[in-house]
Structures are given as C-alpha cells and as structure tokens.
Amino acid sequence: MGGEKTHALLLEDLIENAGGCAVVDGGFATQLEKHGASINDPLWSALCLIKDPDLIKRVHLEYLEAGADILVTSSYQATLAGFQSRGLSIEEAESLLEKSVKIAVEARDKFWVAKKRNSGHNYNGALVAASIGSYGAYLADGSEYSGNYGVKVTLEKLKDFHRRRLQVLVEAGPDLLAFETIPNKLEAQACVELLEEENIQIPSWICFSCVDGESAPSGESFKECLDVINKSNKVSAVGINCAPPHFILSLIQRFKELTDKAIVVYPNSGEIWDGTVKKWLPSKCFDDEKFVQFALKWRDAGAKLIGGCCRTTPSTVQSISKALKARKPVSNIRQIA
C-alpha cells in the first residue's frame, strides 16, 4: 500500500470511528482572545506563535477536552512574508511555522496519552490539520471575504505565496492540510496545482468563505470552483468555513450535487468581520443551542466533518460533539496505539 493511500485512510478512519461525522475544533483565535491575547495585528492569531506559544497549546487542549477530533493549527495567518516584515529572518519565520504544527501535535499526544489510561472515555485519537489561510488573510484587509485580489494577483503569484509555507508545514508532520477561507476560483486552482506539483502525500481539505449563501465571495459559482478541485485526488474534502451558519445547509446540498468528495463545514457564529476596523460586527448570531440544531441538519445532509470557526468556542464544540456522537456505538471507539 502506498503512503498516500494510508494517509487518506487516516481521515476516513477518523470519520468512521467518530460515528460517521468527525468534529473539527472551533474558533482558535477567538479562544486566544478569551484568554486575554491581543491579536489586533497584521499577523492576527499568528502573533501568539511569537508572543505566547504556551497559550496556543492550552487552547488546543481545551478543544480536545471539548471533543474535537481534528485540531486546526495556529498557522492561518502565519506566513513567511508576514513574519519577515516584522524583522524576523527566513529561518526564524520557517521555525515559527514548524512550531505551529509541533505545538498541536504535542497537545494531541499529551491529551491522548492521558485519556488512554482510562477505559470508558469517548474520545478519538485526534488528527492535526495544518492551517493554510488564504492570501487574503495575509493581506489583512478583509479580502478573504471579498475574493478581490486585483488583476496583478496571478495564479503564479498565489502559488509562489503558498509554496514554501506549504512545504515547511508538511515537513513539520501534520496529519492533513486545511486550506481555509479561500474566496475565489484562482486561489482554489493555485492550491490544487501546488498539491500536485509538490506531490503532497497527506490528505487536505479546501474550504471557501461565503458571504451571500450562494457563491464564492468573488461571485464565481461553486460549480466553477469545485470543477477545478474535482480534478485532483490530492484533495479529500471540500467545504465552507467562517461563513454564517444559516448559509450552510443549502450549501451542503449544493456541494453534494457538485462533488463526490467529503464535505467539511465549520461556520462562524454569524457575526460579520469588518476588515477595515478589524472587528466582529453583530449580525444574525447563533448561540450554541442553535448551532447544534444546525449541526444535526448538516450531518443529516451529508457533511462528514463539522466544527466551528470564528466566535465559536470550546463550549460550542462540546455541544456539537455530544450531539453528533450521541449515536456512536461503543464498539466503534478508536483505540490507536
């Protein structure tokens, strides 16, 4: 069996062992802020890789305790260019990227060793997904929600932007890759081409942002976007993250028509990010109870990976996990070494 097959099975096994639908963690940056971290900065949550790595580990452990089967790393807005513009060397920047994966792996291993000692727990051995935030996240101008990168941003430029970060993250040993808040077809294409060109052997998901409930933020249809992704077997799952929960059900139904890949959804609380003032604005917001009602519908509509994004917390994930795993047969509990 080739390495690629083994790695792809890791995600499939997790979904099966979770009872048919695995739980992704919740708002990572949100939880850092709950603990007092100040991330109003061009590096956003990645600032904590420099300032407070212990807090990153603490937040990962909180999401594991809440029942997350997948931890998404702190690298969403961690980029080589971003770190270098703060005066760090390329070596230091690469080492911070590597650290984002190592911290999550350490948290996962520590948690699992402790849980394995007690029989009767209902946890799965979690996987670590290295976050790869969109180019718009790096720009820090709200363009991960507009998809408007301007005419100068070509396919090659996007591939150049992502390539070295992708290589460093993969070398650090995550279980999978999570492309997040991709706002247009061009960037989806760049991600797919990079996975092929770099011959990446671990599974990945590509998640789009969405601001109208219908299309990618750029206005391009999800059919166009998914046609690009469907061509590659390097992508295991596709979906939506950091969009309002009330958009999700119909998007899952749409995606089911457009792809055979697993569907992953982890929406935000419904608040809207204002990229100019760098604040979450209240909108049609949803509490944990409502989020869970939605999550059950998303599961029934065929989503295989469900979690929360910005403004959701460990309490949201705990509620989702309890609800989604209520039917999980005891014999299915994953016991990996």
Ligand SMILES: C[S+](C)CC[C@H](N)C(=O)O
């Ligand atoms: C997912 S958004 C809230 C992340 C922050 C944004 N890229 C910014 O830096 O303004």
Ligand SMILES: N[C@@H](CCS)C(=O)O
């Ligand atoms: N993984 C990132 C996504 C931001 S949209 C986070 O949770 O902070």
Ligand SMILES: [Zn+2]
């Ligand atoms: Zn988010």
